[in-house]
Amino acid sequence: MPSPEEFYRIKRLPPYVFEEVNALKARLRAAGRDVIDFGMGNPDMETPPHIIEKLVETARKPRTNRYSASKGVAGLRRSIARYYERRFDVTLDPSTEVIATLGSKEGFANLAQAITAPGDVILAPDPAYPIHAYGFIIAGGVIRAVPAPSPEAYLSGIGRAIAHLTPKPTAMVLNYPSNPTAQVVGLDFYKDAVALAKKHDIWILSDLAYSEIYFGAEPPPSILKVQGARDIAVEVNSLSKTYAMAGFRVGMAVGNERLIAALARVKSYLDYGAFTPIQVAASAALDGPQDCVDEIRAIYRSRRNALIESFAGVGWKIPAPPASMFAWTPIPEEYRGLGSVGFAKTLIEEAGVAVAPGLGFGEHGEGFIRIGLVENEQRIRQAARNVKKLFARRNAA
DSSP states (O other): OOOGGGSHHHHTSOOOTHHHHHHHHHHHHHTTOOOEEOSSOOOOSOOOHHHHHHHHHHHTSGGGGSOOOTTOOHHHHHHHHHHHHHHHOOOOOTTTSEEEESHHHHHHHHHHHHHOOTTOEEEEEESOOTHHHHHHHHTTOEEEEEEOSSHHHHHHHHHHHHHHOSSOOOEEEEESSOTTTOOOOOHHHHHHHHHHHHHHTOEEEEEOTTTTOBOSSSOOOOGGGSTTGGGTEEEEEESTTTTTOGGGOOEEEEEOHHHHHHHHHHHHHHOOOSOHHHHHHHHHHHHSOOHHHHHHHHHHHHHHHHHHHHHHTTTOOOOOOSBSSEEEEEOOGGGGGGHHHHHHHHHHHHHOEEOEEGGGGOGGGTTEEEEEOOSOHHHHHHHHHHHHHHHHHHHHO
């Protein structure tokens, strides 16, 4: 029998960079060690009660246990359209421009399956959330990674890549607020991106999963607000972080009718949609009181501030993220030689603090780590104390 590595699609995937750190974390916990885990962006807050109540109420109705709809039930698609109208001032047709997905990750991956032919070239940022590249690689595409030290540098790099690539790229990926870097953009950036995509006749796939986790005065906009964007763009979003509903696996894809129709066609062969009570609960989240979103955002802001303050106190200056649930921070100078994977292993072994190594997000993520704001303030301050002891031991040696 062939080993898994011999299968075509598996061979196209590189080794999973996070595996070493995750395996080490599991071993330490099995041995009874306390690990403060900032590694995965896994929300730890309670889902707002009115959402849970709607889930339970709907699950008690026998008919809701039947197969659902792969595009999402009509009520949820209408709720998504209302959310976009209210939040982004974007009007969508629920029947042709909206699909409910099993989280933004599934939506993005199946969009890649829907539009990618073998050998198609896709432009993606580096560093980037892994599915932004590997969704296309799994689909048979070729990724051209464009360095993204800033949004402007990324867009400029895309322009240069388009001018020199053969065959011409078919799509480019945008993700703001960014995972892992927490970068944000305004509408002017999206106007430039849309103009560039239209000039070269390529699609835009925008990931807006962190649209509600922001710390500045201006909320992140949708690319679909730009005139003409729907001619070439589709956007994925998620309820995972906004409403602390990560395990529910419910999100959305909205925008260009051709891309939405292609995604609907693929999904019709792959799934029957999320469990109907989950979709009804998602409607309750989108249509219900939004003070819970403000409260969740405030918790992330407070954790961000606690992280920056407490780690600065032990000599590690962490740049303040303007959005998202992550801090993207350079490795301290004296540990740069370890690389991001080596430093992440040192942190977990010697300080009991788990982080995500930057190399897992691409070649240009080396030299950084990503810290998730997924532990409470007490645990964050304990992590800082643990790191202080690590630094002291290293300096003494």
